[in-house]
Amino acid sequence: MQKNVEIAKECGFTNAGVLNVDTLIVKQEVRDMCEMNTCNKYGKNWACPPACGSLEDCGAKLKKYTKGIIVQTTRQLEDSMDFEGLEELEKDHRGNFKKAVDRFSEMYPGMLPLGAGTCSLCKECTYPDNECRFPNKRISSMEAFGLVVNEVCKANDLPYNYGPNTMTYIGCFLFE
Numbered sequence: 001m002q003k004n005v006e007i008a009k010e011c012g013f014t015n016a017g018v019l020n021v022d023t024l025i026v027k028q029e030v031r032d033m034c035e036m037n038t039c040n041k042y043g044k045n046w047a048c049p050p051a052c053g054s055l056e057d058c059g060a061k062l063k064k065y066t067k068g069i070i071v072q073t074t075r076q077l078e079d080s081m082d083f084e085g086l087e088e089l090e091k092d093h094r095g096n097f098k099k100a101v102d103r104f105s106e107m108y109p110g111m112l113p114l115g116a117g118t119c120s121l122c123k124e125c126t127y128p129d130n131e132c133r134f135p136n137k138r139i140s141s142m143e144a145f146g147l148v149v150n151e152v153c154k155a156n157d158l159p160y161n162y163g164p165n166t167m168t169y170i171g172c173f174l175f176e
């Protein structure tokens with residue numbers, strides 16, 4: 001996995017680390033937060049709850065994987081109102097993630113990427129009226145799978161917060 005950590009850094013992530021899959025514990029409290037719909041994506045995307053599967057389904061899916069890495073993109077913002085910086089961070093993280101998906105899917109055809117935020121492969125998601133356009137490419141978030149991201153980072157000795165006025169987007173790649 002150390003090699004995969006290096007590949008992740010080559011893809012542009014500012015930090016990455018080996019993930020012990022035993023630390024992936026799905027929690028109902030995360031689902032409860034999704035249901036509060038503060039992100040306005042609950043029930044609007046095939047990659048988000050409830051369409052991404054029940055908590056039990058997601059937990060069972062995670063159990064298929066034996067190895068993984070965590071990836072992070074951190075940016076120093078000017079202040080808490082630096083929305084331009086936040087947009088750049090999101091763009092950078094998505095770009096890094098896409099590069100890593102391309103690299104790792106060649107090496108591990110059955111790998112599972114879990115990103116940050118909802119699936120944005122299409123300008124508008126087809127949910128719920130039509131089938132997902134890219135069921136093999138859509139990417140759920142770690143939260144959608146019921147994971148508490150800061151706890152997963154902590155359990156794997158990776159920082160979650162890089163200091164005042166920084167923001168970090170986090171994802172992971174799981175390998176069979």
Ligand code: SF4
Pocket residue numbers: 045046047119120121122123124125126127131132133134135137138139
């Ligand atoms: S691939 Fe398109 S249709 Fe499928 S979940 Fe993502 S945005 Fe929705």
